[in-house]
Amino acid sequence: MAKASRESFGEILAELGEIYPDIVVLDADLSKSTRSEIFAKKFPNRFFEMGIAEANMIGTAAGLALCEKIPFICSFAVFLTGRYDIIRMSIAYSEANVKIVGTHAGIGIGEDGNSQMGLEDIGLMRGLPGMVVIQPADDIETKEAVKWAVKHKGPVYLRLTRQKLEDINTKDYKFECGKGVILKEGKDIAVFATGGLTYNALKASLELEKEGISCRVINIHTIKPIDKDLILECSKKFKKVITCEDHNIINGLGSAVAEVIAEEAQVKLKRIGLPDVFGESGSPEDLYKKYGFDSENLKKTIKDFLKN
């Protein structure tokens, strides 16, 4: 059933709170939106409302982590990653075991517009040594990724959506950090997608199949460390690869894939993302159409790229 990844996160975190007494959760006046509220209601003594003060929340979480707690800090992706130096020093450089949960990623949040949209966050986070960057694509993957993050000792950035995501994985799904997931095999082109755009890319590819175009669709849930082996394998097998993400075209999945290809492969690459502009208000559907993120536009872009 379609569900927002922030909702899946809130549900699983409250479940994991029972198993791991060291999990503590901090929020900066957005617990209703980040869905950390579910944990807060169940474990009020392990939930800290920090008010609208993200920098202090980040540092406080680092201190908790240095005393063996497993803190999750939750807010909108843009507000958290905007406190870059605090994340850099107090969490990443300190190797503090903090899980950074940035919700409301991408233009997919819609009407609230640019100030609330996390659009550069992947780039910021993947530039920090030791930071794992994960963007799940559906309900089950989000839950499995959170389970993994709790066990992983070290900082993790989890990028979540406000909007509902259609299911793409099945119940037996296993999350493997750093490993891309082939959702559909194909012969003509490799399509790498992440987060909210994964379903759209899959849908576009299934429709293209009827028109005689065969796409391999790969869900890249871990943007750092990137699945270099799979990218290189795809670069050998296909003449063209394409990336799709709801993030600035600079520094996101497309850049991560381009870095691997530029150093070790020869294949033509096209990146789909926000074309180095800020976000704007509008319905999520209208915004996705405008920037070519809906399955119809993705279909057209893939077709055109294959032709030229």
Add this chain to the structure above:
Amino acid sequence: MDIKVLKEKAKRVRKKILRMLCEAKSGHPGGSLSIVEMLLILFTEEIKRTPQNASSKDRDRLVLSKGHAVPALYAVFSEIGILKEEELSTLRKLGSRLQGHPDRVRFPEVEASTGSLGQGLSIAQGMALAYKLNSNNSRVFCIIGDGESQEGQIWEAILSAPKFKLDNLVVLLDFNNGQIDGKVEEVMPIEPIKAKLEAFNWEVFEVNGHDFEALAETLKKCRTLNGKPKYIICRTIKGKCVSFMEDQIKWHGTAPSPEETEKAIAEIEQGD
């Protein structure tokens, strides 16, 4: 507590700081020399740090938020057996765990990686919160700078610690009234600091930050777990005990030459 012994230790620590900075050819003498008494009294009377308890999970901790003063911390560590004196000369050199600013990954005894100002108090708060969660009576101390107090994050932490009733958190403000661009009162005044902290619901004390007895007495009062975080305004002198450095902004971030170092050390030895 033996004042005479502490005063001798303070002299040794100051000499070590100057020699380290001279050898490294860079670093921050002014703000290192102003926190010597604070550090010594904390580690000997309150934290009671020994090499044996340095990694115990419920240890009292010190976060040096004004990370540029870390040579003073390294020098004090060498007095209490955490560091060997020979290692001090590796400060700021390639491969040394004695980084120019505290690095907890390379050297866990510093407790927190600081140096980007304004961040250490939040980290100390998180540690104090963890102890409260564990129903542990251990305490967390944090030394912040006066110039550093211009950072917004400091005030976010000052706002939040009373909410969580962190009476196990003790902040020491090194109020030496100097920062790189001039006097704190001119660059961006922080006074009236006592009234500000009281208005934020902290228990506030004010002492001469170079007076061992006054510091010890105040820190004893801070042991009371009365629901309020503690804040000690330590009035200090930047470059303390070296006449040509005292209150001279120039010595915020300039290392002394070998000649200046010897001159400074001779003065320290002659002092009381």
